[in-house]
Amino acid sequence: MTKWIKQAAKLPGWQSSTSAEQNANPKKIPEVDAYLAKAKKWREEQVELREILFGCGLTEELKWSKPCYTFEGHNVAIIQGFKEFCAVLFPNGALLKDPKGFLEKPGENSHSARRMPFRSLAEITKKRAALKAFVKEAVKAEKAGKEVEARKEREPIPxxxxxxxxxxxxxxxxxxxxxxxxxxxxxxxxxxxxxxxxxxxxxxxxxxxxxxxxxxxxx
Known part of the structure; x- marks a missing residue:
């Protein structure tokens, strides 16, 4: 793991938690370093997504075994790795404006959450500005206390x-x-x-x- 972290530190825009502390930026946590070191797919892409989200001034945590980025205790974005792609999940993504259709529902029963999938570093670079705009809007929604409107039809209670x-x-x-x-x-x-x-x-x-x-x- 240590060997990979040293190698990963050479990637553009990435630092391990140790390097971060040396640069007066102690908020990157070792748990996320370990998560990235163990990632079998989309490792470099997730490293880059980490840099973007962390650079937006969010607090880095590890929740549900995934890198999670929060604002004043509220979950704003979560990095996910799948077989066919990696993604940034916005728990309240339904509140976000998405004129270019970058966001998708993570499942047919999804109501509030939306995710932004990525399949290459090039795609992340291309959509970096859009991703940062989504994060900014999500933080603004949290500050305003906005919530996704509840479904009109409720599922029956078992x-x-x-x-x-x-x-x-x-x-x-x-x-x-x-x-x-x-x-x-x-x-x-x-x-x-x-x-x-x-x-x-x-x-x-x-x-x-x-x-x-x-x-x-x-x-």
């Missing part, structure tokens, strides 16, 4: 969750206090289980998180 909330008033109160987006995340996750027992287990697993007022992706 029977197991309905029964649990009926017998557990504390859970019911906490779940109903969640934002529509957080509620939907739990509903989709629980409903995706094919077996009733699995759905019940998922409810039990996430109960403490719900009581804390958190969504599935909140720390």
């Amino acid at each position: 029977e197991e969750l309905q029964r649990k909330m009926k017998s557990d008033p504390e859970l019911k109160k906490a779940f109903e206090a969640l934002t529509p987006g957080r509620q939907r995340g739990y509903i989709l996750h629980i409903s995706a289980a094919k077996q009733s027992t699995t759905r019940e287990n998922r409810i039990g697993k996430w109960r403490p998180h719900i009581l804390d007022g958190k969504g599935m992706h909140d720390r």
Whole structure:
């Protein structure tokens, strides 16, 4: 890993966390260095995306085993690596203006999130300005407290969750206090289980998180 980091430091615009500290820029964290060192695909592309996002003045963290860039505790952008491409995910990307169609939904059930895929360093270079503009707009939306409008049609609450909330008033109160987006995340996750027992287990697993007022992706 150390050998790769030394080699990666020679790439244009990249520094390891050690080099960053020497340049009075201690915010790059070693956990992201390790993530990049282990990346089997799109390593150089993800290194470049890291530089761009970090250069936008965001705080670097590692969440869900991915480099995540936040503003005042709010998730703004996440670097993702896939088999066919790498991407920058904007959790509230539906708020962003995208006249050139660079953003896409990460899944058919996606409502708030949008991602910007990349398949080469050249493509990142070409779209650098657009990416930085998206980040700037996303930060502006966080400052303004904007939220993606909830879906008009809500997914049905699985029977197991309905029964649990009926017998557990504390859970019911906490779940109903969640934002529509957080509620939907739990509903989709629980409903995706094919077996009733699995759905019940998922409810039990996430109960403490719900009581804390958190969504599935909140720390």
